[in-house]
Amino acid sequence: MGMKVKAKLKNGVINVKAMAKHAMTTYNQAEKKTGDRENANFITHISATLKSSGDTVFDMSTSQFLSKNPIFKFKFKGAEKGDYVLMTWTDRKGKTGKGKGKIK
């Protein structure tokens, strides 16, 4: 699956808490553990769209310096309860992870 997404609507604002399952291995960590910096792998891009409209509500380019199993908290407007927040991350090696959360 790759991601857990929780979305709550309050006073017109949707509050999202999302967690990605990823080791987020830095270049230094890869070198220490395996002797090869190229084994570094971490999420480089993550975004969220609304199921209803396809609109992007979150878009982030990221580095090796986010924590392991990184947490993302963000807010947006313009969606209703029952809609879904669809999230996708891509990592340095091109792998992707997805998750979705119903707006409650």
Added chain:
Amino acid sequence: MERRKFLSLTLGALALAVAPASVRAEDYRKLKPTVWSAHTVNDAIKNMYGTTTTIEEGVKLSAPKVASNGGAVPVTFSTKIPAKTIAVFQDANPEAAVCVYSIGKHDVTEYSIKIKMGKSGTITVVVEGLDGKLYSAKQTLDVALGGCEG
């Protein structure tokens, strides 16, 4: 110009104009690779924005004064300034750039993340306003256990 050709050109232009929002979102890893390899905060800001001049107002930033775990330092930041991008930097790791948010029309600009810091240092958040100006906030913190090697 032939009427048919003119019509197809117009339709082509329309198709571009209504490109889905997801297409417009930027991947700054691809767009600006030198941001991510820069070692110092000033170099990373320069590579991202072309200048290091920022107005130190309008951005709220909070992180613990003492972080007990350098592998997961909680950072929260927000701004009311209408923004195009928001970028987070630090001087406690081999490279300075942590992340860049591409702000869309739905975004309420308040975010939280957890970051690694290899040692005590300063976090800097830069907001690129729609007005073309840069705004920033900084916080210096002590880190109890280095997070880069953890």
